[in-house]
Amino acid sequence: MIQLSDVSRSFVVGGQTVSALRNIDLSIADGDYVSIMGPSGSGKSTLLNLIGLLDRPSSGIYKLDGGNVTALNDEQQARVRSEKIGFVFQSFHLVPRLSAAMNIELPLILAGIPVDERRRRVAQLLDNYGLTERADHRPDQLSGGQRQRVAIARATSMHPSVLLADEPTGNLDQATGREVINLLEQLTEQQVTLILVTHDPVIGGRAKRQLHMVDGQIISQIES
Amino acid sequence: MRLPDLIRLTTSSFLAYRMRSFLTALGIAIGITAVILLTSIGEGLHQFVLSEFSQFGTNLIAIQPGKTQTQGGNAGIFGSVRTISIEDAEALRHLPNVEYVNPSVTGNAELRANGKTRRTTVIGAGHDLPQVLSSRMQSGSFLPDDDPSQARAQVVLGSKVRQELFTGQNPLGSYLRIGGQRYRIIGVMESKGQMLGFDMDDTVFIPAARALELFNRPGLMEIQLSYKASAELNGVMRAITNVLKERHGREDFTLIPQEKALEVLGSVLDVITFAVGALGGISLLVGGVGILTIMTMAVSERTAEIGLLRALGARENQVLTLFLGEAMLLSALGGLAGLALGVVIAQGLHLFIPALPVHTPWLFAVLAELSAVSIGLAAGVIPARRAARLDPVEALRTE
Incomplete structure (x- = not known):
């Protein structure tokens, strides 16, 4: 459960204050599938980074699963991210x-999971994403689709409740992009909250909930 | 994060930039090599000089006439100073803990034997000299325990004198003329070699009383005395002082314990070893700057990766540890390579120039390796902190 109340984020650029997000109120339930669309500079990525605890709001409160995460220090936030x-x-x-x-x-590794458990999970993920034969390949030996599947496998390895995808198909051709979107959508069936930032209205249109942002504000929401 | 994982991750970046890592580690390796090499030579020199001085044994005390603070003062300038006599030496012989006493007077005289003449050092000594100065006999025996006032005209040759005057002959029983008097040869010393330019084999030994006569001296130049290794130096010195004070009425003599002299010499040599080690340390410092440079570059190049690690849940400390680990890996490997190289070169030098004393103490090796790792740590701190403090959003945006 993600709850943003009156969240703003502003940056100081060249002595001037630029508002990237203005008074966002947003609530996303567990297992929701949300797409965020809007032109460049509308604040989509900033919103995603805030939800992902990579960034802190200038004002407002962000609660994740009921707990106020804006109040946490860096180390605690790192743990939540993990x-x-x-x-x-x-x-x-x-x-x-x-x-x-x-x-x-x-x-x-970063979370300090025991070796046996790690090995088991990695083998499972490689299998799930059809990467078993590519396990020992380095990224430059993988195709774009394979690389993004590795990235998705990595993102899910800690069984997160929220998956944040920032233009996940931006560097892929259409067919591969669709394949990647399918993989992400399958995760929502397992009660994972998926938040997808995209330019592409076709991809964004598949989400159950679609947010449109302009100038740091959510100007419209479509629920389907 | 577990230690094996940390090692796995840092090794992966070490291997990814092989050439660069190798060159950086080489910088440290050269520094450690220099430190090891220079301290090895310094320590070798240290041991060499000390062994030169301690070949006579270390529990020695020299007693010289004249109360001086500085060693080697001229007794003649103090008019009222009493000379040290053979009787003084005899009196010290009965002190507890005193093992051997040797009255000593040295001079130059012309020797004549076998139709040859040779000018050489003549040492007047007592019968204890071989024990005091740890010398051994090659043949015959040393001067006997005669009554000092009526010592027989007997002489013991240094090995070089024997070689020069009696090449290929057995000198025992022959006669040698020293300053017009005939001396019977009763022994030959084993070679002791040179000490700081003084050839100890180019000498002959005659009874001290006869040497005083020969050189027309009123008293001894020195009494050498050895005490039991188990005895306490200060106690022995106090006892000697008391006996001589009683005999002379005042303290007009100086005791010079070898142990103290060696201590002073040792500490001087320590400073020299340390100083040459510090010279090597400069190149180690340069190696440290190399690590600093390469780690700063690594942080710039891998900014996106740092952002990713943070997004994946890495704490600032974990990022710090990863980069510090890389810096330490570089310096530790460089240090080990330098250690091996330094020891190999030091031993090689010793092989080709046997006269050059070389000694690598293990303590230095361990210290060198530790200092390599700490230099890596110090050089890694600034870049690693920069990495840890990067704003993850900014970092992820970097390509």
Whole structure:
């Protein structure tokens, strides 16, 4: 359960204050499938980063699963990110020198999960995403679709309740993009909250709930 | 994060940039090599010099006439100073804890034997000299325990004198003329080699009383005395002082314990070793700057990766640890390589130039490795902190 009340985020750029988000009130239930659309600079990514605890609001309160996470310090926020939030990025953000398996394992390593458990989970994820044969390949030996599947596997390795995807199909061709969206949508069936930022109205239109942002505000919501 | 994982992750970046890592580690390796090499030579020199001085044994006390604060003061300038006599030496012989006493007077004289003449050092000594100075006999025996006032005209040759005057012959029983007097040869010393330029084999030994006569001296130049290793130095010195004060009526002599002299010498040599080690340390510092440079570059290049790690739930401390770990891995590997290289070069030097004393104490090796790791740690701190404090949103945006 994500609850934002009166959340604003402003940046100081060249001595001037720029508001990226203005007084956002938003509530997203567990297992929701939400897409955020809007032109560049409308504040979509800032909103996503706030929800992902990579950024802090300038004002307002953000509650995650009932707890006020804005009040947490960096270390506590890192723990929440580790346990509850998964990220999928447009440019995949795989560590180039690590194998596919090790990239998937990375969040588990950082969280200090025991080796046996880690091995089990990584094998399972590689299998789920059809990557078993690619386990030892480095990212530069993988296709774009495979890279994004590694990224999704990594994002889900800690069983997060919220999955944040920022233009996950932006660097993929249409067919591969659709495949990736399918994988993400399957996760919503397992009560994972999926929040998807996209330019593409076709992809955004598939979400049950569609938010449109302009100038740091949510100007319309469509529920289907 | 577990230690094996930390090692796995840091090794992966070490391997990803092989050439760069190798060169950076090389910087540290050269520094450690220099430190090891220089301290090895310094320590070798230290041991060499100390062994030169301690070959006579270390529980020695020298007693010289004249009360001076500085060693080697000239007794002649104090008119009222009494000379030290052979009787003084005999009196000290009965002190507890005193093992051997040797009255000593040294001079130069011309020797004549076998139709040859040779000018050489003549040492007047007592019968205890071999024990006091840890010398051994090659043949025959040393001067006997004669009554000092009526010592027989007997002489013991240093090995070089024997070589020069009696090449290929057995000198025992032959006669040697020293300053017009005939001395019977009763022994030959084993070679002791040179000490700081003084050839100890180019000497002959005659009874001290006869040497005083020969050189026309009123008293001894020195009494050498060895005490039991178990005895306490200060107690022995006090006893000697008391006996001599009683005999002389006042303290007009100086005791110079070898142990103290060696201590002073040792500490001087320690400073030298430390100083040459510090010179090597400069190159180690340069290696540290290399690590600082490479880690700063690594943080800039891998900004996006740092952002990713934070997004995946890495705490600031974990990012810090990862980058510090890389810096330490570089320096530790460089340090180990430098250690191996330093020891190999030091031993190689010793092999090709045997005269050059080389000694690598294990403590130095361990210290060098520790300092390599701490330099890596110090050099890694600034870049690693920068990495840890990056704003994750900004970092992720970097491509």
